Amino acid sequence: MKATTRIQLSSMMFLEFFIWGAWFVTLGTFLAQHFSASGSQMGLAFETQSIGAIIAPFIIGLIADRYFSAQKILGFMHLTGAALLFFVATTNSFAAFYPLVLIYMLLYMPTLALVNTIAFKQLKDNPEKFAQIRVFGTVGWIIAGVLIGYFGWESSRQLQNTFLLASFASALLGVLSFFLPNTPPSAKQDGAGLRHMIGLDALGMLRDKTYLVFFITSVLICIPLAFYYQNTNLFLNDIGMAGAAATMSLGQVSEILFMLMLPLFLKRFGIKITLLIGILAWVIRYVLFAYGDTGDQIWMLFVGILLHGICYDFFFVTGQIYTEKKAGLKNKAAAQGLITLATYGVGMLIGFRLAGWITDTYTSAGSYQWEQIWLIPAGFAVVVLLLFIVLFREKQATASE
Structure with missing residues (x-):
């Protein structure tokens, strides 16, 4: 693999999980501090991840894996996600917060499969080296947590900034995605791809x-x-x-x-x-x-x-x-x-x-x-x-x- 490609894929993984770790880890604290949310409301907010995970295979199987190159749909989802995260940071009630974060997770969860697809495409001759690329995702999650601690957003009750941080990273990955190696759709048009994906x-x-x-x-x-x-x-x-x-x-x-x-x-x-x-x-x-x-x-x-x-x-x-x-x-x-x-x-x-x-x-x-x-x-x-x-x-x- 070319050094340039390795850097691109490593950066992709870093940002993919930095985005998630930047706001998801502190979500419960954010909801309690800003909305005095109940446990049930917290459950609803966190459930958006699961709903996204259930819907994701259909999005990938019906759209991304059939009609569009993976890196292009990845870019579109993250650019759209950046806008949604920005608006999430400005909400002043759980009623306004929930639909935005639900839509966001419906877009974000499919990207977890997309980044794997892009990476494995470039590692087709050496799939066992995937861990060397994927580990940068874990590093991204770690750095996100360290930054939140460094800025003291939890103790100062400024956790809305985590969504702005994630929004910036999402916009960055959205732009980067269009420069990633081309990963064209591979599924046939007979529906087998969808059955296989889910x-x-x-x-x-x-x-x-x-x-x-x-x-x-x-x-x-x-x-x-x-x-x-x-x-x-x-x-x-x-x-x-x-x-x-x-x-x-x-x-x-x-x-x-x-x-x-x-x-x-x-x-x-x-x-x-x-x-x-x-x-x-x-x-x-x-x-x-x-x-x-x-x-x-x-x-x-x-x-x-x-x-x-x-x-x-x-x-x-x-x-x-x-x-x-x-x-x-x-x-x-x-x-x-x-x-x-x-x-x-x-x-x-x-x-x-x-x-x-x-x-x-x-x-x-x-x-x-x-x-x-x-x-x-x-x-x-x-x-x-x-x-x-x-x-x-x-x-x-x-x-x-």
Whole structure:
């Protein structure tokens, strides 16, 4: 790959995830500070991600993958998204905020697939080097959190600036997109591309009882996952942690480190043990959040944040690897589409709705009962863990099969 192309793709990934991390991490705190939003309203706002994830395959399958070059539709979506984020920053009520952020996420979520498509097109002879490009996305997410902490927007109640920051980055990526390597549409006009993209071609995998257990587990574990995205930044700010967004970026640093360790761990212990550790990490994380504080127990909060690498890599990345191995040659992409639709779409949609309801239940006069709020997803993750231990019986689910 030419150095120029590598820089273009790395910059694309950096900005793609910088945009998301610049406002999504602090969304719960923003809603509480600016709109005095209820837990249910927070759930509705975060659900826009899941709605976008459910709709995204249809947008890609019907439009981007059939009629337009990927880099052009990427540019259009990000330029439009930049305008929407600018207007989001000017809203003064949840009623005005919600439709704008919903439209934005309907545009943004498909771009996650588009940047992968563009990168893999250039890496067609060396797809295993995708991680070297994708890692810049994680770096972008980290830098976004560090900047929010540096400017002190959480403590100064100026989180509307996060949307302006994301708007600027979105406009920059929108312009950059038109200079990316050409990635023409590849799907045929017979509708097969759409079926493939949304994962319908991979439904036959669910006839395998073991994979069905994994699939259901993946959906269920996304329910406690939603609590992390929706409540963590609000929780850390509420209990008085300075620079909460910057502190949370340590989770992405952990993600990079454990991503490097994952191949060795899979080779040594196999898929099942790795998945079990990933689920267990969610239990431990939420228990630490329930009993941690910014005093003597602050170490619990830091450990809970640093567990993000295990929580995400050991379950979700391992799950993608397992899905890749179980899928037939023709269904590999469709299988990934199916698991993404089920987890980030259906699973997290349920999770955000439940997290909003639980937060409302354990909030009184603006005071959050965080111990109860965190122990509920911890308990749910324990149930998922036990079900997985009992029902998942893959005898040779190792990285070497």
